[in-house]
Amino acid sequence: MPACLGSVLLRQAECVPIGRTETAVNNLNPVFGVKFKVDYHFEEVQKLKFALFDEDKCSSQLYEHDFLGEYICTLGVVCYMSHCSWSLSVTPFCICLSLITALELSDNRIITLTLCGRKLDKKDFFGKSDPYLEFHKQGDDGKWMLVHRTEVIKNTLDPVWKPFTVPLISLCNGDVDRSIKVLCYDYDNDGGHDFIGEFQTTVNKMSEAQNSLEIEFECINPKKQKKKKSYKNSGIIILKSCKVNQDTKSLIDIVGIDFTASNGNPREASSLHFINPLGSNEYLSAILAVGQIIQDYDTDKMFPALGFGAQLPPDWKVSHEFAINFDPTNPFCQGVEGIAQAYSVCLPHIRFYGPTNFSPIITHVARFATQALQQETAAQYFTLLIITDGVISDMDETRHAIVQAAKLPMSIIIIGVGNADFAAMEFLDGDSSVLRSYTGEEAVRDIVQFVPFRDFRNAPKETLAKSVLAELPQQVTQYFKQRNLSPSNTASE
Structure with missing residues (x-):
């Protein structure tokens, strides 16, 4: 169950933790949702270390888990290259790539979304589904990158997720017409989460959900859509509210x-x-x-x-x-x-x-x-x-x-x-x-x-x-x- 720790390296090799991702259960190709935020100082050489661990125990102490590998780089390289992948230095293993994206946080707008689902597909044999959502933005290279993952709502086909707030620059690079893909999954403890469906939208479209006006998106499973002519959707995702504000801290x-x-x-x-x-x-x-x-x-x-x-x-x-x-x-x-x-x-x-x-x-x-x-x-x-x-x-x-x-x-x-x-x-x-x-x-x-x-x-x-x-x-x-x-x-x- 991999998890990644980010650290800033100071003088004399001292490490200051800057964050830890969530744990990806039984997944050899994890896509972490947690982002590490580091202030960039042009006049300084800022070293970063990314360490990967296999979580075996219910403990927050890193020494309790298996160390898989690490990579050390500078923040300047990350900002210059924008998208980077590196092999981790691992002993005795030989794994793993890490993707890093650097953004200049000049846009201080934030977006708050409130969503729920209706009549989602049943995926569990002995129960209903444990649905959660993932929000992905499309990069300039056409690739999709995970931005936010909601909490899991247990045993329901009509989930109501907690409102969440993310920086607009994280969700769409500040471009309200940039495509956003929303995927719905059924959570499984073994890490083999079942795909329910997806839809695409933009911040411009979502911004219509104001003043008690809700927007409904059909949750589509492309494979089912191709196989069955009678297929309509795998449920409805309802955007109850969308607010775009300035972050006034x-x-x-x-x-x-x-x-x-x-x-x-x-x-x-x-x-x-x-x-x-x-x-x-x-x-x-x-x-x-x-x-x-x-x-x-x-x-x-x-x-x-x-x-x-x-x-x-x-x-x-x-x-x-x-x-x-x-x-x-x-x-x-x-x-x-x-x-x-x-x-x-x-x-x-x-x-x-x-x-x-x-x-x-x-x-x-x-x-x-x-x-x-x-x-x-x-x-x-x-x-x-x-x-x-x-x-x-x-x-x-x-x-x-x-x-x-x-x-x-x-x-x-x-x-x-x-x-x-x-x-x-x-x-x-x-x-x-x-x-x-x-x-x-x-x-x-x-x-x-x-x-x-x-x-x-x-x-x-x-x-x-x-x-x-x-x-x-x-x-x-x-x-x-x-x-x-x-x-x-x-x-x-």
């Missing part, structure tokens, strides 16, 4: 900038906030390097940018959560360049002060993340990027704020600039131990990533961004899984 990015006195007078060259003749400093470099990556995952590219630790005009009171554009009702900046511009304009109008308190700005973002919890789906995830130069003054309050924030859809990225002692930041990172509040409460997950800018001063900005964002995808997916949340399917009218 978004990453809400918020920037927090340290304006405490320990940074030095921004008018003096020794200050970390001093803007050199090239128009840059470590704060701006960090904002641009990280922001240019994460802004691609923000739907509107409007970023709230906040400052802390400075005295503000006209009364010169200290604030630890002020809008750097001085508009508290609309602290948003247009893109990363907008943040950089607001930062440069802000500098001469504030007085650097202190202390270096993190908890107010973390709590500020947590309030918005708490509001996101009221939604039924995981529509928003908040990322707070804090750029700072020194030791935290309110460590106990910050630890408590982070522990509470770990329950919310948010992550915290801290970039340390300058040459200060960042031991406290590394403690908050939580990679070596679980972070605890002063009350003793443990963080339910690690949401902090700390990176010292000095380690990347002479490195390409892509290297800094890669290190800073390394843990973010895992933190996002971990939160969704813990909360049992699904991606947002909000319609874009």
Whole structure:
């Protein structure tokens, strides 16, 4: 019973699993329905490993199963060749081909289908049928490729399948007139699934199933159709609903900038906030390097940018959560360049002060993340990027704020600039131990990533961004899984 595991190979041959297919029962030529999704970074050599196992036991542990073989390649090769087949390196066996398809996911539309069947052919001798559906799309080469497989509905000729959602680009490459073949099978435990029938359609045709209007497709078995003149069909597949929407998941990015006195007078060259003749400093470099990556995952590219630790005009009171554009009702900046511009304009109008308190700005973002919890789906995830130069003054309050924030859809990225002692930041990172509040409460997950800018001063900005964002995808997916949340399917009218 073959199953395939996909992994990403990092430095020193470390493997990070990216997914596992379903198990194909008693099948030497399996066609897996599960897809592996990997972000493609042009500037990196991204190695992939595909391993095949024969599942003999009811266990999720790979060592419990027989290893059949593996193949290692780069994602760049997959993207360049688009369709690839390779023999697996197997000892002592000699099997197996793997087909990989690479897609550029530029279309963010999703399609949700609700289907049922009526009077399907009876295939089981002692029962009815155990029907399921397979959706295949036609490639440019004319070949059909499996896109989605529904669940099996036991012992019925009138199945009702659960609604399912797939990216439109996966179903038809974003082409609503591309042919889609739907096959119906009767599931058998021995893997010899019986073919019931099939039909072809397009997204354009299926889109007619709206506003309580259902579409019926005759399920045709071509062999039976040729043999019997009286043959009509092998049942009816009914499309009850078809909805094509925009996938509205978004990453809400918020920037927090340290304006405490320990940074030095921004008018003096020794200050970390001093803007050199090239128009840059470590704060701006960090904002641009990280922001240019994460802004691609923000739907509107409007970023709230906040400052802390400075005295503000006209009364010169200290604030630890002020809008750097001085508009508290609309602290948003247009893109990363907008943040950089607001930062440069802000500098001469504030007085650097202190202390270096993190908890107010973390709590500020947590309030918005708490509001996101009221939604039924995981529509928003908040990322707070804090750029700072020194030791935290309110460590106990910050630890408590982070522990509470770990329950919310948010992550915290801290970039340390300058040459200060960042031991406290590394403690908050939580990679070596679980972070605890002063009350003793443990963080339910690690949401902090700390990176010292000095380690990347002479490195390409892509290297800094890669290190800073390394843990973010895992933190996002971990939160969704813990909360049992699904991606947002909000319609874009």
